[in-house]
Amino acid sequence: MGAQQVAERFAELYGAQPEGVWAAPGRVNLIGEHTDYNDGFVMPFALPHQALAAVSRRTDGVLRLHSAEVEGGITELRLDGLTPQGDENWTAYPAGVVWALREAGHAITGADVHLSSAVPTGAGLSSSAALEVVIALAMNDLYGLGLPRWKLARLCQRAENVYVGAPTGIMDQTASACCEQGHALFLDTRDLSQRPIPFDLAAEGLRLLVVDTQVKHAHSGGEYGKRRAGCEKGAALLGVDALRDVPYAGLDEALARLGDEEEVVRLVRHVVTEDHRVERVVDLLRSGETRAIGPVLTEGHASLRDDFRISCPELDLVVDTALATGALGARMTGGGFGGSAIVLAEATDVDTLTKAVEEAFATSGFTAPRVFEATPSPGAHRLH
Numbered sequence: 001m002g003a004q005q006v007a008e009r010f011a012e013l014y015g016a017q018p019e020g021v022w023a024a025p026g027r028v029n030l031i032g033e034h035t036d037y038n039d040g041f042v043m044p045f046a047l048p049h050q051a052l053a054a055v056s057r058r059t060d061g062v063l064r065l066h067s068a069e070v071e072g073g074i075t076e077l078r079l080d081g082l083t084p085q086g087d088e089n090w091t092a093y094p095a096g097v098v099w100a101l102r103e104a105g106h107a108i109t110g111a112d113v114h115l116s117s118a119v120p121t122g123a124g125l126s127s128s129a130a131l132e133v134v135i136a137l138a139m140n141d142l143y144g145l146g147l148p149r150w151k152l153a154r155l156c157q158r159a160e161n162v163y164v165g166a167p168t169g170i171m172d173q174t175a176s177a178c179c180e181q182g183h184a185l186f187l188d189t190r191d192l193s194q195r196p197i198p199f200d201l202a203a204e205g206l207r208l209l210v211v212d213t214q215v216k217h218a219h220s221g222g223e224y225g226k227r228r229a230g231c232e233k234g235a236a237l238l239g240v241d242a243l244r245d246v247p248y249a250g251l252d253e254a255l256a257r258l259g260d261e262e263e264v265v266r267l268v269r270h271v272v273t274e275d276h277r278v279e280r281v282v283d284l285l286r287s288g289e290t291r292a293i294g295p296v297l298t299e300g301h302a303s304l305r306d307d308f309r310i311s312c313p314e315l316d317l318v319v320d321t322a323l324a325t326g327a328l329g330a331r332m333t334g335g336g337f338g339g340s341a342i343v344l345a346e347a348t349d350v351d352t353l354t355k356a357v358e359e360a361f362a363t364s365g366f367t368a369p370r371v372f373e374a375t376p377s378p379g380a381h382r383l384h
């Protein structure tokens with residue numbers, strides 16, 4: 001659905017034209033998984049799949065929300081009644097952003113909103129961050145808040161952490177707000193410094209496929225929180241502020257100090273080696289060795305599967321099948337326990353790889369996967 005259709009639907013719902021239409025994309029994380037809440041490095045890029053929002057201001061302290069993807073009418077909320085973790089519906093994401101902006105001292109007096117999103121939900125592609133960022137950007141523009149993109153991302157993260165109750169890091173919201181077309185975003189999650197890294201696969205005869213396994217995951221579930229708590233325990237035992245501070249060269253020594261804390265050892269090993277993998281991918285891309293990142297992606301999957309233990313049979317099947325069919329590299333992406341995998345491949349191999357993965361799923365009795373190409377796309381912006 002494009003900007004005009006979203007605006008027309010808004011007018012049908014609310015009886016007037018919207019003041020504007022905004023877009024915010026989902027994201028794929030190329031490398032750097034579960035490093036963001038450990039103050040580490042990540043490298044996402046924005047997808048062409050976007051959440052769109054048609055929005056107008058209100059002055060009566062009312063927030064009205066409607067989604068094209070959710071059955072039912074308009075949800076009406078009072079701004080002074082917004083309560084953290086008091087809403088278990090999709091409305092918690094946009095409402096949480098408005099709550100976070102008001103908590104930060106910004107005078108938001110209400111809004112009418114119609115949303116439509118093409119970002120697959122539960123696929124590890126940051127559908128929730130896209131919803132949050134598109135609302136934040138609309139509020140920023142309509143209310144003249146003048147907030148920079150990185151600060152909008154921070155407020156969206158606060159909305160998801162505190163209002164929704166999902167302990168996510170800063171990567172997803174920053175990617176949706178700040179990515180550039182044709183680039184991956186090298187992000188230091190400690191100081192939020194960013195560096196766009198050219199990532200033009202088509203020019204090199206390459207493609208990056210996203211394979212949505214159709215296995216849904218929920219970040220607010222307990223397993224994600226357990227991993228985060230385990231990482232925090234590891235940092236405390238090692239006497240550092242975050243696992244980012246454990247040097248790769250000193251990893252063996254650090255793991256030895258953890259003794260028989262087997263689970264913590266595995267979590268620490270993944271985070272420290274994953275930060276190192278991000279730096280390796282940056283160096284390879286900057287030196288024009290794009291094909292060489294493939295094995296690094298595959299290493300990342302093995303670490304997520306064996307040390308972080310957040311893969312699943314469907315994700316492993318994608319990776320194993322793709323590699324056996326000639327892919328340059330493959331790994332799960334996103335929070336884990338389902339969602340999507342990415343496959344780096346020669347453009348000439350895409351059809352063969354896609355068919356092989358689809359056949360492998362059919363043979364295993366799994367739900368047919370959704371396979372599509374991921375092209376590095378622009379971050380959030382105003383459409384109308």
